[in-house]
Amino acid sequence: MRHLRAALAHIAGVFTSHRADDDLREELQAHLDMATAENIRRGMPPDEARRQAMLASGGLTQAVEAVRDQRGLPWIESVAADIRYALRALRHSPAFAAVVVITLALGIGANTAIFSVVRGVLLKPLPHRDGDRLVYLRHSMDGPGGANILFSVPEVRDFRQGAPSLAGIAEYSPWTLVFQGQDGAVRINAGLVTGNYFEVMGLSPVLGRLTEPGDDGPGVSPVLVLTHEGWMKRFGGDSSIVGKQVTLEKQSVTVIGVLQPAPFFPNRVEALLNMVISEHHLSAFMVEGRTHRMTEMVARLAPGASLEQARSQVAAVSARIQREFTDAYDPGSHHRIAVIPFREVIGERARLTLWLLMGAAAFVLIIAAANVANLTLMRGARREHEIVVRAALGAGVGRLRRLLLVENLVLAITGAILGVVIAGGGVRLLTALVARYSPRADEIRLDGVVFGFTLALSVMVALLLSFLASLPREGSLASSILAGAHRISGNLGKQRLQRALVVVQIAVTVVLLAGAGLLTRTMIRLSDVDTGLRTEEVLTMQVPLLTPTEMLFNPAADAAAKERYDRMRDEMAALPGVVDVGIGSPLPLRSSGVRLEVKAEGKALAVGEAAPRAELRTANPDFFRASGIPLLRGRPFSTTDRQGSGNVVIINQTLADRLFPGEDPVGKRIAWTGDVLRFTPISGDWRTVVGVTGNTRDGGLDAEPRPVVFMPFAQMLAIGGGLVIRADSNVAALVPAATSIVRRIAPTAPLENVMTVAEIKDQSVSPRRVNAALISSFGILAVIIAAVGIAGVLAFSVSARTNEIGIRMSLGADSGRVLRMILGEGGVLLAIGLGLGVGGAFFATRVIHGLLFGVAPHDPVTFIGVAVTMAAVGIVACWIPALRAARIDPAITMRS
């Protein structure tokens, strides 16, 4: 009570200090008067009486100060005074303040922006209830396309039974569905889920209900849960959506709820449905086929179970079923299952890029802070006089330190505020970039935690800056004053610190530049990659006419679809400028989802050798010419390769080398094989190879070409068909005409990926381009800041040595010699910085190995280029102060 009362009085005191001061002065005056009167009564003369009273009082001003300290919160009051003082001091050196604030704003802004992304995408807890208990199971095997081959329903059952540390396993089958919207049909990414899915994932609806076990199995009606994203995108967040019917896969489906915002993996999805929408998912193939893998598994760890327990149980189950079902697990392919925390797997594609950016931003901040530190040190040297005078007037070292700290805090926080503004713009750009890598991009926010990070960063910078400045030590004041502190000394120790900072700046800049150089070269290498197509004047468009159910279970629909593709082809071929039109699937430079085991007649696999797998693609006779895919041997398909005629295929070079090394494949026979064929409409009949095509980069420009088998479009089901149009020039101009043909012939079909080959290629390069551009802009920023840094330190050194240089010149040194002297001084710093930087880059660039393509992490061309660039910029930066030194007039210097 007593303390509370006193505390309140203190706080009140802060606000009522003026009135109280008057009161106090009157009280003290009364005291003095009474003491004087008493002295007079004792017989002193009035003057002496007053003097004695004053002496005894111990000083009115001190008393007022002491009472003030008792009255208010002295700490706050003096800090307020410090802030006022700092602002005044900075107003007097606006150039210094502006340079420091802008430098820090850039450094802090970059870090704030990138930290907000790192936090949103990698660090923030998942929105799922107890999201840290969720694990993702990944089934992989050797070979291209084997990184994630999903699970079959029997496999899911095995893990349900054999891994008690997984409390629940949610099945989720990625699927695309044709959605009939107001602006025509579109294919949307969706997930077909079991009824326990939402319970396991720990997700709640924001509207309506979610699917439940009662929605499983056949004989129920198809229902749809919109993801938050789908709700916003397709229905504008319409709150009356629940209960309405929408048309999906040409069926009527009821919307039963809207899900809370949550990230999905591996793809963003707009809708989640029960399995009944896809006849295939309820067929015996799907439910009983051990190799029929179409399901993603996310599981929730049982209470008390650890990740390690789950891993060992999953491994045990996996080993057991591999022994038991040898047909389903080709031993040469090394089937394996990883159990990964869901949060990690969601961030995996973004992780390396983001930490790289975070590292680059941190480097920029280091360089910026070093520059500011140098500026502060130089300013500190000019302020020595002021500091000594303040110390002499009674400011303790602690108080002086606090004064500096407050000044640096004012600078750093102003910089941080400006930085947050910069970050606000940067975050929007970064979000667009990160959306390619991470489903959590829309969770990126400049929120309290990010601001906390920014504040902590600026306070740290301010603290560092304050403790760099050397203050007169307690007790050494007298000597400082005697030494005549008006001399701008820039003593040796301080200059050594400045030089060290410059070396650090140069070294860090070199590391950044090396990273930027490698990424830029990666991008150039990538755009130089041969796609395998002979021309870029090719327009592609995907027009899926059939739903999977129709394709698999309705031969009449398949025939009708093929007839419509032919009509589209005929009409497009008649457009002016069109050279060839091909039909096929998937389109060139896009990967195929259908990957099957393949065997060659008369060739047995060696023991333990992985079965070769190839992508299944379809093509009509004109497809290769229209796409510009070169035919290396044999013939293209012809119109006589029809349903009912002999089975023929064309294979690509990679598969030819794999199956028929050193032989001519034309005339040989191959067949699809493997357990999984049972669940497909594809037969394992022998097929004669009639031709060999060149390789194309279908998995992205940075991926090695994969083995491919082309089947005649006419001999295969119309999986997702598309058209390839080649023109003699400016193929992009054909887009409107080609689009209207598709719209007329197939008004309700989705029309996707209307892109030229040049655009597809660019899509593959552009993420790297953004990476390279971001790191390069950090690099350029670093170069500029470092150049200013080295020039500044040398200029300071020159101004501190003006006298010395004047003496040298009057003793006969010519200006050339002075120039060389200063250049040499800078050159040493530059050389040390370069050496350290190249060494550092050698280690640092190994980290980004995974982001490079076509260049080694220590690519000598890049390293030499970076060193030469930095040296050139550094020499120019040294030249300016050196020239100034050379122009010193000894006569003027000596006189002053």
Add this chain to the structure above:
Amino acid sequence: MPEKLDVKQGTLALMILKTLEVLGPLHGYGIARRIEETSKHRLRLNYGTLYPALLKLEQEGFVKAAWRQSENNRRAKYYSLTTAGRKQLAREAREWHQTADLIAAFLAPRREAP
């Protein structure tokens, strides 16, 4: 002349409270004079010591202050004890006596029997 002492931290509040108990409401000068006289001028009280201490007591609620006319017709600030101040004085005096006894016992020039 006897050696002059600075007031020990913590003891001044007690002296002020006791002075006000004995003499009733009094101004700062009066308090200072009384304390100096009681200490036979061995204690020295300047404004910088006295007035912060008075303010502290006032903030804690042990004394209250009011402006009044002094005996020689001058406006002066008079301090007087509050009820809480009386209790505090009793408490502090008791503690002080105990401490003094304790210290005295410690400092007594007496050798323990081995």
